[in-house]
Amino acid sequence: MMDRLRESLDETQARALLRRIFEAGIASADPLKVLAAHLPAKPRGRCVVVGAGKSAAVMAQAVEAAWPDVDLSGVVVAPYGHRVPTRRIEVLEAAHPVPDEASEAAARRILDAVSGLGAEDLVLALISGGGSSLMALPAPGLTLADKKAVNRLLLASGASINEMNRVRRRLSAIKGGRLAEAAHPAFVVTLAISDVPGDDPRAIASGPTVFDPQAGDDLSALVRRLGTGLPPAAARLLANEPGPRDHFVSDFRLIATPLMALQAAARVARDAGLRPLILGDALEGEAREVGTLMAGIARSARRHGHPLGGPAVILSGGETTVSIGSARPGRGGRNTEFLLGLALALAGAPGIFALAGDTDGVDGTQEAAGAVVTPDTLARARQAGLDPAALLAAHDSYTLFEALGDLVVTGPTLTNVNDLRAILIL
Numbered sequence: 001m002m003d004r005l006r007e008s009l010d011e012t013q014a015r016a017l018l019r020r021i022f023e024a025g026i027a028s029a030d031p032l033k034v035l036a037a038h039l040p041a042k043p044r045g046r047c048v049v050v051g052a053g054k055s056a057a058v059m060a061q062a063v064e065a066a067w068p069d070v071d072l073s074g075v076v077v078a079p080y081g082h083r084v085p086t087r088r089i090e091v092l093e094a095a096h097p098v099p100d101e102a103s104e105a106a107a108r109r110i111l112d113a114v115s116g117l118g119a120e121d122l123v124l125a126l127i128s129g130g131g132s133s134l135m136a137l138p139a140p141g142l143t144l145a146d147k148k149a150v151n152r153l154l155l156a157s158g159a160s161i162n163e164m165n166r167v168r169r170r171l172s173a174i175k176g177g178r179l180a181e182a183a184h185p186a187f188v189v190t191l192a193i194s195d196v197p198g199d200d201p202r203a204i205a206s207g208p209t210v211f212d213p214q215a216g217d218d219l220s221a222l223v224r225r226l227g228t229g230l231p232p233a234a235a236r237l238l239a240n241e242p243g244p245r246d247h248f249v250s251d252f253r254l255i256a257t258p259l260m261a262l263q264a265a266a267r268v269a270r271d272a273g274l275r276p277l278i279l280g281d282a283l284e285g286e287a288r289e290v291g292t293l294m295a296g297i298a299r300s301a302r303r304h305g306h307p308l309g310g311p312a313v314i315l316s317g318g319e320t321t322v323s324i325g326s327a328r329p330g331r332g333g334r335n336t337e338f339l340l341g342l343a344l345a346l347a348g349a350p351g352i353f354a355l356a357g358d359t360d361g362v363d364g365t366q367e368a369a370g371a372v373v374t375p376d377t378l379a380r381a382r383q384a385g386l387d388p389a390a391l392l393a394a395h396d397s398y399t400l401f402e403a404l405g406d407l408v409v410t411g412p413t414l415t416n417v418n419d420l421r422a423i424l425i426l
Contacts, residue, residue, distance in 0.1 A: 051124075121186040126191055
């Protein structure tokens, strides 16, 4: 069967198969399909729903559908353009990835919603990736302008998502457990969609309902990396600032994770006659360097059958980084940069195709989830007058894939379980 599959798949079919694999990963994290199974017992007192993230609005919609007989109230915040209809839970919109004034107003509304609750009341916190910027309330002594400046420095620094979230927790009046502290003595149940390597609850939207034992750690080394553009008030808080006391009552439940998405993708691949191999759900590193590494694995698989023989698909998740430095970058995100690094390292090797994309539908700040690489990607680019190596050096990978018509455009998926990379080996 596998030999027949190798012989029968042409480029169009290979692209379509990769797209099905990618979309299966996204579908595995659809709150309307998975959230209800994770709800707690219905409360005897009030039920207040709060939340923030790219999935917050559709998660609120899923709660309303699952609990039609519960008296729900509350407010959640999602990125602009991610609103869905709800009847009992208010949906606000704010900016991502850099917070705006609406982000600060939303954070205040959410804190107000959980104030004055009793021990028999329930707070459902719906948390997903993107919540850090959408629910941005500066710590005392900071301004929103300070937080915006820090966010921009973090995005350009090459810092890992865990490093970013340690900074965000430290500089916030709502993250790092402070939302759950404000809800005390109500019982807090967090339903979370993980977009971070390792699924650390403290890192998903910077852990608004999770006590942070690292709250008082010295982050001076990271302060030095961020440089002189760091606002002085932020630098002082990052040096040493105690977090909230661990006196709130809460339960944290993961309803969708990067590994679950990879497993769903693997099932689709297996049903199509491929051998799937999941390398891991938490791969990190410079995007172009990870692309080079993956190219070596793919070439070994096709030439020697190691680590597995084809037809096969190598799957991985996690979040790579793009360190821009001082030069003005072109257009592109970590997935298109990974793919261009992969294509250059493959150098037109036959029988190897790849798709990489962010499951939220947005790679970086561009309006595409990612892109596709084929054996003739470099040749087509050069025929179009493009220099792939120069574009990679300029962090301008989006320009190449846009010119080739190889972008993967999904629109907002209303979920986010980080990046999903699939390398098809025929």
